[in-house]
Amino acid sequence: MEKLQQAGLFGGGLTTVSGPLVARYNDCLAMLGIKPVKLKRFQIDGLGWSPEVAAELKDDYYLNLGDANSYGIILSPEQFDQPIYRPFHSFDRDLMYAVFTAYQKEIKDITKDSAICLHVDQGLDTYYESFDLLKIEKVSVHFKISGDLDKNKAEQMALIEEYNQGNNFFHRDIHKKLLASALAYGDLRDRKVHxxxxxxxxxxxxxxxxxxxxxxxxxxxxxxxxxxxxxxKKSISNTTHEVMLFHKEHEELHKTLVDHLIVECNLKRAETTPKYTRIKKHLLVEHLKDAEHPMAEILENEFLYKRYFNTLSPDERKLISGVEIYNEKIAQSNQFKRKDLVDYRIFLALHEPHSSIEDEHRALIWKLLVKIMPLDPVALYWFDKESFYELFPKYDESYQDWIIERIKERNKEFKL
Structure with missing residues (x-):
């Protein structure tokens, strides 16, 4: 991970928590029934999740109380539009964006001296079976402010209203209560805390x-x-729901996604893309044994690439170059079949969301595609960072360097 951190590909966009913010964070954890952390300094993402806290608690999803109950913590306006490193749902980032957009002023005001705990309510206390997910059509975010700042303001405003009624300004008891409230919480009259x-x-x-x-x-x-x-397997035994069920590795899934105009693949166009080049080089790394040169050098030096490519067996070379071979032959005769020349893994990896897919769904379909076939490290980083972070340490160190450069290169254009 150190390489990724140095390259700005991990840990970026985190907000530092120290001093009184630690106590406020612990207040929110207490609301969730979680013991306070011993850390004096740590970082949080846009949802309030902290890698350091997760390590101390030995729970990557400590902000979840069961699969159906997700929580978040806001300590600072700086969390607005920041990355979410451990999203439990694909809509988590959109939810946080909606929260900060709706309550930008209130968040700035409240976080001066308090924290905000968020409950993502799906309308379900728990999931009993996977089909319960079909019930999720609307998600609500409820807020709880640490130290009951909103309740304290309501009480202070009630005291002020009582003070202004009739001759109540003569009553010492009301004076004492107002003074005690002001000393404890300050003047809350103009605070935006609800x-x-x-x-x-x-x-x-x-x-x-x-x-x-x-x-x-x-x-x-x-x-x-x-x-x-x-x-x-548990889900397919239930025949009461009119929904199509697939495991991600089933070939029937691919056909359905194509038939429903969810994904598409044009092999002629794909052959000219940087994505295809990365997939070929990834497969070369998979097949190379005992290379004398660093992988990054092999992949970037055209002469070295050809030298090592030709050390592979004929079948391995055909597998890696199957798309070019197929496109060349199909241009001469339509008698050739794609499945006979193009490796199925490569074929799946070259799919993309159908051109008719709306923008709001494209990232989700990309995520599904990289879950089905994670052969392109750049696409994996963009759409399934958790899987990328798990796989990255297993790669050859020089190949890691090459991947980092490709990600940084494509990040400039944000185009696969």
Missing amino acids: LEPISVEVNSFYTKAFGGVFVLRDFIKEIMVFESMETF
Whole structure:
């Protein structure tokens, strides 16, 4: 991870928590029934999740009280539009953006001396089966302010109203109560500390519940795609729901996604893309044994690349170059079949969201595609960072350097 941190590809956009902010963070943890952390300094992302706190608690999803109950913590306006490193749902970032957009002034005011705990309410106390995910159509965010600042303001305003009635300004008891409130909490009259719940409509989404599930709506039929084979097998035994069920590795899934105009692949166009070049080089690294040169040098030096490519067996070379071979032959005769010449893994990895897919769904479909076939490290970094961070340490060190450069290169254009 050190390489990624130095390259600005991990840990960026985190807000530092120290001093009194630590106590406020612990106040929010206490609301969730979590013991206070011993850390004096740590960092949090846009949702309030901290890698250091997760390490201390030995729980990457400590802000979840069960799969159906997610929470967040706001300590600073600086968290606005910052990365979320451990999202439990694909809509988490959109939710936080909606919260900060709706309550920008209030958040700035409240976080002067308090913290905000968020409860992401899906209208379900718990999930009993994977089909409960189909019930999620709207998600609401409820707010709880540490130290009951909103309640304290309400009490102070009630005292002021009582003070202004009739001759109550003569009553010493009211004077004492007002003075005590002002000394304890300051003048709260003009403070913006009340946050009404926010609701957001949810269509297609991904959740880590049940081992990872995609729920795809707004298409010909509802589709659920499972990462866990165990959950998939349990779900297909239930025939009461009109929904198409697939495991991510099933070939039938690919056909359905194409037929429903969710994904598409043009092999002629794909051959000319940087994405295809990266996939070929990734496969070369997979097949190379005992290289004398650093992987990064092999992949960037045309002469070295050809030298090492030709050390592979004929079948390995055909596998890596299958798309070029197929495009060349199909231009001469339509008798050739794609499945005979193009490796199925490469074919899947070259798919992209269908051109008709709305922008709000494109990132979700990209995420599904890299879950199905993670051969392109740049796409994996963009759309499934957790899987990328798990795989990255397993790569050859020089190949790691090459991947970092490719990500930084494509980040400038944000184009695969």
